[in-house]
Amino acid sequence: MKKLINSPETVVADALAGLAAAHPELAVDAAARVVRRARPGAPGKTALVSGGGSGHEPLHVGFVGPGMLDAACPGEVFTSPVPDQVLAAARAVDTGGGVLFVVKNYTGDVMNFALAAELAAEEGIEVATVLVDDDVAVQDSTFTAGRRGTGATLVVEKAAGALAELGAPLAEVAALGRRVNAASRSYAVALTAATVPAVGRPGFELPEDEIEAGVGIHGEPGRRREPLRPARELAAEVVDTVLADHGLAPGDEVIALVNGMGATPLLELYVVFGEVADRLADAEVRIARSLVGNYVTSLDMAGFSLTLTRADAELLRLWDAPVATPALTWC
Amino acid sequence: MELDTARTEAWLRAAAAAVTAREAELTALDTAIGDGDHGSNLRRGFTAVLAGLDAEKAGGTAAADRSPGILLAAAGRTLISTVGGASGPLYGSALRAAGRALPGASAGPDEVAAALGEALGAVRSLGGAQPGDKTMVDAWAPAAATFAEAAGQGLAAASAAAAAAAEQGARATLPLVARKGRASYLGPRSAGHLDPGAVSTALLFAALAEACRER
Secondary structure, X not given: OOOOOOOHHHHHHHHHHHHHHHOOOEEEEOOOOEEEEOOOOOOOOOEEEEEEEEOOOXXXXXXXXXXXXXXXXXXXXXXXXXHHHHHHHHHHHOOOOXXXXXXXXXXXXXXXXXXHXXXXXXXXXXXXXXXXXXXXXXXXXXXXXXXXXXXXXXXXXXXXXXXXXXXXXXXXXXXHHHHHHHOEXXXXXXXXXXXXXXXXXXXXXXXXXXXXXXXXXXXXXXXXEEEOOOHHHHHHHHHHHHHHHHXXXXXXXXXXXXXXXXXXXXXXXXXXXXXXXXXXXHOOOEXXXXXXXXXXXXXXXXXXXXXXXXXXXXXHHHHHOOEEOOOOEEX | OOEOXXXXXXXXXXXXXXXXXXXXXXXXXXXXXXXXXXHHHHHHHHHHHHHHHHHHXXXXXXXXHHOHHHHHHHHHHHHHHHOOOOHHHHHHHHHHHHHHOOOOOOEOHHHHHHHHHHHHHHHHHHHXXXXXXXXXXXXXXXXXXXXXXXXXXXXXXXXXXXXXXXHHXXXXXOOOOOOOOHHHXXXXXXXXXXXXXXXXXXXXXXXXXXXXXXX
C-alpha cells in the first residue's frame, strides 16, 4: 500500500485538520467530527445534514456551504458516522426550521441516522429524512438491502440545498429531495479496486483486462465481470443500462453526471463524457446540464459512474442557483 | 451462581479480548462478503468499552451504580457512539436492551435468559433480519433460545450451551445467501462464506461462557 497518510488510524482526523486549514469558511469540530458552515444559515432556514463513511470525498464534507449542506458528518473510512455525530450536527445547524437528513441507502447509514433522528426528536428538533437509492446495479431489492445511494446524492444535496436557501419549509425541501432521488439512476464500472488504509490491500482482485460492471462505491460487487473494452463501448453499455431502468423518453431532458471513482484522470472522464453524450443523442435524450469530475469517489478506485436525473424547469432552476462549497461552486 | 457485577465486567472484558485477538479474522470474513471493516470497527468499540470500565474503577464508582444492567447499558451506549456501520447500532442496542432487563444487583439464569431475549428482540427490530438471512441473528437466535432452555441447569451450563449454539449458528451461515446488509448485494455469491456478524456474536457468547464458568 502506497498512500499519503501518517497512519491508517489517523487518516480521517488528519484530513479534517487539512480541510479546516484549507477552508476557513468551514467550521470543523474535530472532537465531534462535524463539518459545518462557519457562518450559519438564516434563522428558520431548513438545515441540511448529510454524512457517511469517509473515502468518498468530496462527498459530503466538500459540499458544505451556502446553497448546499449546512453540515456533514464524516465517519471512519467506508463506515457510517455514529448517531452522536449526526445529533451534534443537527443541534449545531438547527435554527428553528428543522433539519433534513440526506442519507445514502446502506444498512449502517440508515440505522445510525435513524437513531440520531430519534434522539433529535426527543430534544425537540424537527427532522425529516431523504433516502438516496439510485444504483441500478442492485436489481432484486426484495432480497437485498435495496438499491445503494451513489451519484444522485450530489444532485439531491444541490437541489434541496438550493430550495432550502430560498426559504422553503422542511416538508417541502424533503419532498423535493425525494422527487430528485426518484428521478435519478446511476451505474458504475470499476477498472481497479479501492484500498482501505486500515486494510492495506485492494478490496477485490481484478485482472488487468477485466472490469467490474455495476460496482458499488465501497467496492461492492456489481452485476458481473466483463472484459475491458474501448471507452465508446463501455459508455454505451452504461448509458443503455441506466436508460433501460430509467424509462426516459425521447425528448426528455437530463442532468448528466460523469463521476470519477477517485483514480481516473479527468482526461479519461471527458473521453467517457463524449461517448455518453453521443449515446444519449442517439436515444434522443437531451443533456440540459452536465458535470464531469471526481465527486462521489471510492478512495483510489479507477472507473466511473454515470448518473442521469430527469430534469424539469424547477429542478434546473435549483441546479443553476448559486452554490459556494469547497467542491462545487458557481454563481 | 448469578450474573453479578464482577461476572458482567469479566464478560465485557473477555469480549473485548476476543474481538481484539480475532480482529484480523473478522476483517477477512468481512472483506469476502462485506466491506472489510468489521474487525477494526468492533475492536475500536470494545477498546472504548474497556476504557470506560477502567475509568469507572479508577473513579471509584459506587457499587450500586455498577450493577450488571448499568454496565451492559453503558457498554451498549459506548458501542453505538464509537463503532459506526450497522454493527454499532445492532450490538449497542442489544446490550442496552439486555441492560434494561437486568435492574438488580445480580441476576439468576432465568433473568439472564429474559435479558438475552430482549437483546435479540432489539437486534431484530432494528435490523429487520429473519433467521436464515445470513446475519448475526443466525447466531443470536439459537444462543438465546438455548440459554432459555438450559437456564434450569444454572448460569454456567446455560452460558456454555448458548455459546455452543451461537458457534454452531455462526458456522451454519456458511451456505446461506445473504438477504440483509452489504453482503446481500452479492446475491448467490455470498454463499460459501461465514457471516462476520454471526461469528462476532459467537465470540460474545463464548465470552459470556468464559465469565460464567465454574471455577
